[in-house]
Amino acid sequence: MGHPMNKRQLQIKPQAFLANLPLFSDMSREELDRVAAATVPIHAPKGQAVFQCGDTCTGFHVVVYGQVKLGFTSAQGIEKVVTIVTPGQSFGEAPMFLGTPYIVFAQALSDTMLLHVAKHAVMDELACDPGFASHMLSGLSRRVVSLVRDVEAYTLHSGQERVIGYLLADVADVIDNGRPVEVQLTPGKSVIASRLNMTPEHFSRILHGLAADGLIELNGRTVKIPDLDRLRRST
């Protein structure tokens, strides 16, 4: 499932991709060129670390294709996934602005293409483009809101509710006219279980419990939701 077309395009012009991101969407041609000049594409095969916890941060990353997990490792070596970053999303802005080392690690979950935008370029544009600053503030604000929502889920919702929430979030944008919807559990149930702060065993049991209640149908890594509204109402 590679994306050779995207790949080739990018090797020619990262600008093309950057220009389509909300973050850079209303930059002038010259500005975009300056940013692109400080941008370097990074190809990370499945399993490769993008950075380690504690590394110094020299810019931020944008996902072109593939997906990246951000997480931490406990003293006992247990790994907890904080976020799964998907195409069009970025990460690492906070440590970049603070000039602090990364507090999480980043690892490619599948064959992934990233863009790395150097800190100095961001700072330079920030100093002369208030519109860009606004976009950055929006991006960071969205991150804050989504983290607060995560805290809410971890502390106020049961395992089953978090699983349902995950499924619903995944199909939040699809137009369901009562039609069945499908969710792909890529890349692996264990990663999603960790993201939802539970063991793979528990996640499996919850999924099968929902299937037993007829709320979902399981088939390997794909989940079919026969009736979205019923799932929404089920909590």
Added chain:
Amino acid sequence: MGHPMNKRQLQIKPQAFLANLPLFSDMSREELDRVAAATVPIHAPKGQAVFQCGDTCTGFHVVVYGQVKLGFTSAQGIEKVVTIVTPGQSFGEAPMFLGTPYIVFAQALSDTMLLHVAKHAVMDELACDPGFASHMLSGLSRRVVSLVRDVEAYTLHSGQERVIGYLLADVADVIDNGRPVEVQLTPGKSVIASRLNMTPEHFSRILHGLAADGLIELNGRTVKIPDLDRLRRST
């Protein structure tokens, strides 16, 4: 325990307080005046709601004195404290920048003085002062980092570890030369228990367990830490 002096000062010049915040510290006199003109002091007696979840956001708040809890209420009426905001800190920037309603409520935990800075003033300065934008980006970045740390604590640390972490965070800035340190558990153990995502009963048991191990000494709402390093090493 009121602060009539601060109160009087503020009624004359909110600028004086704003000017001392890192956020506004390198603004020019004129800029500061413009911001101050859009700033209104708010006095919230203990228990008063500053805003409700779902309210529209018209600016952000800064705590002058007192403290404010931010949290959510579950469908079953259970309340979870996300943060306790203390003097010099601000809150509500994220919904302000996004133009979305609040996703948490805010309530004064004690007699509290706040400043409310109107959104339009922030946006206006942002558009002409890149330095101000930088400060805002730093503030939001710090919020992101601290939320990620919270997620880490909730998911990777035991109840006891979270309690110790709270005590240590509270004394992070004091210079301990092997001297005993005191932490004040204001405003109430139940609020802190909720902040740490546990029941008051569990919090009480952990505290008394630590006391039994000689790591802390309990006396009402004050905790004495005889040996900071020992507590640090205890996990």
Added chain:
DNA sequence: TTCTGCCCTTGATTTATATCAAAACCTGCC
């Protein structure tokens, strides 16, 4: 001082979720 209400503590019990262990299942590869 005694009362009254509110925290906080203590104890007994339950529950959600983790842990441990093993079997079943894919999935690509020889």
Added chain:
DNA sequence: GGCAGGTTTTGATATAAATCAAGGGCAGAA
């Protein structure tokens, strides 16, 4: 096809923390 590698499921058991239910203690009111 059949095998080796992971991943997922299933089952039995353990455990951290919640819940339920009384008590205690302290602060302010009268």
